[in-house]
Amino acid sequence: MSNLAQLPKHTLSHLDWLESESIYILREVAGQCANPALLFSGGKDSIVLLRLAEKAFRPGRFPFPLLNIDTGHNYPELLAFRDYRAAQLGERLIVRSVEDSMRRGTVVLKSPDELRNKHQSVTLLEAIEEFGFDCCIGGARRDEEKARAKERIFSFRDEFGQWDPKNQRPELWDLFNARVHKGENIRAFPISNWTELDVWQYIGREQLEIPAIYFSHQRPIVRRSGLLQPVTELTPAHPGEAIEQMMVRFRTLGDVTCTAPVESDADTLEKIILETASTTITERGATRLDDQTSEASMEQRKKEGYF
């Protein structure tokens, strides 16, 4: 090429570019939607979302409440952090729980120990209806999973919350279309273009607080189906399984019953970033018990209204 010689002066670093795109997306939600909500679990991706929302809207208040769907099986450290961070920001936090849906009878488990993760969809749709949200902002990323690689940044859901991969709105340039009729809604994903490494680099750069269980800590573990299973009240060891005390950290945090930690000595953000940059296993491959059922399981759950 004619102009290979010198890079331009005002090229943004990749993190700055991603940050700016995400702020732009958040402001488009605020500008186009009447009643949005931001899904905040206390996990690392939604922690990044809140930092981006600060940069997008301060000195004003956030133009949306924070919403969390609690499975009742979350790590207490995560819930404590969720409440702490919402209070620190002075923003409104709405919590709706899968257990309430179970009491109402809208969620029926096949067995008492069935994974509750997929049932979050029902409770989420109930919350959307209760508050009349026309858009939910989530921290999903396209690098997480194959079905996500084809999802729009503004993803249309019909009144049953369904995602139809063959009937998505075309999304060109940065001209997002968040228009919906009553009852339909949009899921907006401001960090679609981020990778796991980008998220950790950003947490490191911005010096963001995160729940302590993202750092290396000692925990009783059993080894099962190639993954490390934390031994908790909800997930006791099976008879005959050897319980080991291991140094582990979580790469991703969801329901206790379906997120597994990885063996790690990384006790600082710098070490986590290094470890993420040199890992040989994907985030979901190492940690998710619910995506292994079939290659298409995420696609299936999304069609049913999952995030």
Add this chain to the structure above:
Amino acid sequence: MSATDHLPETHMAETDAGLLRFLTCGSVDDGKSTLIGRLLFDTKTILADTLSAIERTSHRRGLDAVDLSLLTDGLQAEREQGITIDVAYRYFSTGTRKYIIADAPGHEQYTRNMVTAASTANLAIILIDARKGILTQTRRHSYLAHLMGIPHIVVAINKMDLVDYDQAAFERIRTDYLSFAAHLGIKDIHFIPMSALKGDMVVDRSEQMNWYSGPTLLDVLEKAPTAHSEMDEPFRFPVQFVCRPHKSDDAKLHDFRGFMGRVESGRISIGDAVTVLPSGKQTRVKDIRVLDSSFPHAYAEQSITLLLEDEIDISRGDMIVQSEKSALVTRQLDAMVCWLAETPLDLQRKYLIRQTTRESKAVIATIGFRVDINTLDHIAVERLEMNDIAHISLRLAQPLNIDAYAKNRATGAFIIIDESTNNTVAAGMIL
């Protein structure tokens, strides 16, 4: 953040060459999926569990070697049909630069997907099978890449292993391509002989092609200019959101009026004279802020909050521009459009047009002609259907603040929305 923090320009590390978005055009037959797989594999983006999954699939299908094209298999329906239906976005990083690949299916009926993928790309890789040379689809891909304003084209002449790495085959295709590219007006073109299957000239060089001394594909990607880095563009700032925290307890914020948005092109400094469109009112920039910090300048692609010297009525959809290089305020425009919806264009109906952060009702006054994207002939038509590319004239209920797409992709682009379904039905490039 403290006041000593800087806007992104200054925490750009020496080693961070930013982010490049590119697009790959071609069909499975050209080895497109293999090329993407090769890029991901050779840059060590593919992790062990993903690799073992595609190894298992390759063996199940009776293949000897790992089929890298399986890496880009997406949805269940696509795997069942063995085709790509939709644009997929993939990511890799070399340590110096981050890349976003928009992977678009190549067939003619997927024109709308290629147009979508091209809309955000600054470079396009056009794949040619060295045995077949330039095909109709090569012309189609090149025309669309050019139409969508992609400034840099890489012609990847693939499957060189199947023509015995013959330099003459490469040169012949190169000459053919240059003669028709001149006709299109494409300026910056790179030609690379490669075998994505064998890994020749993708990331690593090749002992088989010592006659080629040019860069590998990754060399070109690492040095290609990113968006907004080449032209001296005028300042454009569409307002997304107005921040008025007047109910705040903090008395200092009572008069705060921040105009929030992203610099779509150019640069701005405190003190610069600006004009607000469409009103035409003029003022100066009082401050440039992000969180609690103030910055002297801001550049293209930065999301900021602007404070102005004078109290002017400004809302979402207005655009703040550099006074000496304003945009055109107009109620009618000519454009090239790609019709995206299954429902054809209805000339009787009113549509909604969205350009920057602004919306207006619009009617399509005339269809000038349709472009046959294989021959590039202009054809007179009465209607537009899905995947058609055409020249149209629009009349607008509200004025838009525009630049020609060829000059400014952010302020020259628009979408058309059908209000009955709220679907995005067309993409337009202002002439």
